Amino acid sequence: MHIEFLRSQLSAGESWAERADRSLTGVGPVLALDLAGDPLKFRVDAEHRLSVRPMTPGDFGDVTRWVNEPHVARWWDEYRTPEKVEGYYGPALRGEDPTRLWIFEVNGRSVGFCQDYRIADHPEWALLCSRPDAVGFDYAIGEPAWVGRGIGTSLLWVFLRDIVWPAYPGVREFFAAPDHRNAASLRLLTKLGFTQGVWFDEPNPDGTADTLIGCSLDVAQVMGLAGSTSAVTRE
Numbered sequence: 187m188h189i190e191f192l193r194s195q196l197s198a199g200e201s202w203a204e205r206a207d208r209s210l211t212g213v214g215p216v217l218a219l220d221l222a223g224d225p226l227k228f229r230v231d232a233e234h235r236l237s238v239r240p241m242t243p244g245d246f247g248d249v250t251r252w253v254n255e256p257h258v259a260r261w262w263d264e265y266r267t268p269e270k271v272e273g274y275y276g277p278a279l280r281g282e283d284p285t286r287l288w289i290f291e292v293n294g295r296s297v298g299f300c301q302d303y304r305i306a307d308h309p310e311w312a313l314l315c316s317r318p319d320a321v322g323f324d325y326a327i328g329e330p331a332w333v334g335r336g337i338g339t340s341l342l343w344v345f346l347r348d349i350v351w352p353a354y355p356g357v358r359e360f361f362a363a364p365d366h367r368n369a370a371s372l373r374l375l376t377k378l379g380f381t382q383g384v385w386f387d388e389p390n391p392d393g394t395a396d397t398l399i400g401c402s403l404d405v406a407q408v409m410g411l412a413g414s415t416s417a418v419t420r421e
């Protein structure tokens with residue numbers, strides 16, 4: 187089921203997500219389909235049960251496999267062995283790092299992972315991307331069978347709306363910075379209502395640099411300003 191409405195049809199102060207939820211009350215969780223243009227397009231997915239649950243150490247095997255999949259490895263940090271995955275993500279799971287780690291699920295099966303954090307908690311990154319007041323996030327659909335089927339767009343919406351938005355009341359900006367060549371990620375963010383901003387270089391240990399594109403979501407406009415009760419599963 188799809189719904190679309192023009193930006194001019196929004197009530198004063200009403201966010202895009204609130205309008206969509208109001209229009210499709212009772213038919214199931216409402217997912218962003220394409221918020222890049224006018225009209226804004228949303229949908230209900232009756233075929234898939236989409237959820238986001240906390241990562242545990244028991245997920246490290248899947249995470250290790252996923253970061254070694256070529257479609258992820260191309261864009262991901264160099265933490266490819268089980269030891270490195272545990273060393274990199276373990277501190278957050280033990281509460282030693284405020285980053286929150288999550289697993290994407292489709293119909294109860296783990297298909298990928300994501301994380302969210304206050305960019306200010308990572309001073310080097312804050313300096314590089316110049317968004318110290320924003321909330322940052324990273325994501326991957328690790329299972330190759332689920333890539334390119336629209337599920338990443340839907341899961342990111344569930345993640346941002348149900349997990350990230352309620353956790354940072356008052357935050358005005360969500361921010362991610364894909365490599366400028368990562369067309370799928372850039373397109374996904376555009377479809378969720380993000381706008382592209384500044385291009386900047388991230389240095390690599392080998393002396394090269396990746397050119398990233400900062401993408402920002404206007405939280406008040408798209409989600410609404412106040413966080414609400416989290417509904418972790420959209421089914």
Ligand SMILES: CC(C)(COP(=O)(O)OP(=O)(O)OC[C@H]1O[C@@H](n2cnc3c(N)ncnc32)[C@H](O)[C@@H]1OP(=O)(O)O)[C@@H](O)C(=O)NCCC(=O)NCCS
Pocket residue numbers: 257258261325326327328332333334335336337338339340362363364365368369370371373374
């Ligand atoms: C980026 C990622 C999460 C996208 O998830 P996905 O489920 O494959 O994406 P979707 O199927 O929802 O597609 C989103 C859009 O990107 C487009 N797209 C998908 N793959 C593409 C590609 N290789 N090149 C260009 N566009 C692509 C889709 O066509 C769709 O746009 P459309 O609806 O206008 O056709 C997934 O590809 C992934 O995990 N990649 C590896 C890790 C990564 O890059 N993470 C992000 C780091 S910033």
